Amino acid sequence: xxxxxxxxxxxxxxxxxxxxxxxxxxxxxxxxxxxxxxxxxxxxxxxxxxxxxxxxxxxxxxxxxxxxxxxxxxxxxxxxxxxxxxxxxxxxxxxxxxxxxxxxxxxxxxxxxxxxxxxxx
Numbered sequence: 001x002x003x004x005x006x007x008x009x010x011x012x013x014x015x016x017x018x019x020x021x022x023x024x025x026x027x028x029x030x031x032x033x034x035x036x037x038x039x040x041x042x043x044x045x046x047x048x049x050x051x052x053x054x055x056x057x058x059x060x061x062x063x064x065x066x067x068x069x070x071x072x073x074x075x076x077x078x079x080x081x082x083x084x085x086x087x088x089x090x091x092x093x094x095x096x097x098x099x100x101x102x103x104x105x106x107x108x109x110x111x112x113x114x115x116x117x118x119x120x121x
Contacts, residue, residue, distance in 0.1 A: 008033045008042065063108070070099045071119075074109055079116035 009030040012019020026032055031042050063071055073085045086096050100117060103109045110120045 006042070008039060010034075063103075067099055067103060067108075070096060071103060071108060074117050074119050077118050079112050079118050081116040084116070 007025065007030045009022045009025045009032055011026060011032050011034070012022045014023065031038065033039060069089065070085055073088060074080050082093060082096050082100055085091070085100075086093050089096070100109065100111075104111055104117070107120055109117045111117055
């Protein structure tokens with residue numbers, strides 16, 4: 001910060017001594033990062049909603065039939081559990097988890113711990 005550079009901080013656990021440095025940077029005014037989009041927002045290059053939709057449509061067009069079937073079960077930003085997808089599509093959990101992993105690795109979706117999956121972007 002003293003060198004005039006952009007500094008971002010991933011918040012740490014407030015009860016951990018290992019997080020003391022990063023949490024002190026937060027107190028000094030560094031912007032917290034809780035997801036990758038935070039960097040774009042801080043740098044003023046975040047995508048507009050229309051651009052996000054166009055990008056999302058292009059990504060969805062490249063999916064296999066199996067991937068698209070599961071991707072279509074994840075609507076907007078409402079988290080969906082893998083088990084819910086299994087019940088709706090009458091598929092086994094291993095198959096659904098495999099495809100969810102592929103979708104997550106390729107950037108189509110994101111896993112929210114203890115909540116499920118949401119669409120990325």
